[in-house]
Amino acid sequence: MQIEKEEPMEMLYLSRQGCGVCSAIRPRIRALAQQYPQCTLREIDLDEEPAAAGAYSVFTIPAVLVFMDGRESIREARFFDMDDLTARFDRLYSLRFQGDDS
16 A cells, blocks of 8 residues: 555545545535645545554544655544635645746
8 A cells, every 4th residue: 555656746535435424524525625636536435454553653534645755745534624624625736836837
C-alpha cells in the first residue's frame, strides 16, 4: 500500500461500507477531487483493505489524506469542515500548479 510517487497530487479517502458519515461525505470528496485535473482520487474501503488503516495510521473514519509529490500535506479525519478542507486543498493545489501547463 503505497502512494504513487509519479502522481503530483493524490487524495486518499478512507472509509467503511457501514459508515453513514462516510457515505454522506463521499460525493462531496469526489466533487472536490474532480475540480482539480492534476489530482488523483483513491477511495479505500477499509472493509476490503484493512491493512490500509495501519499503513496510513488512520484510527478513525472517514479520513482524507492528501499527498503532494509523495509527501503527506493534509490529513483530516472523523469530524472536519468541508469548507475548510476545500480552502486548504485549493491553496495547496494553486501553490503547486500555478502556471504549470502539464
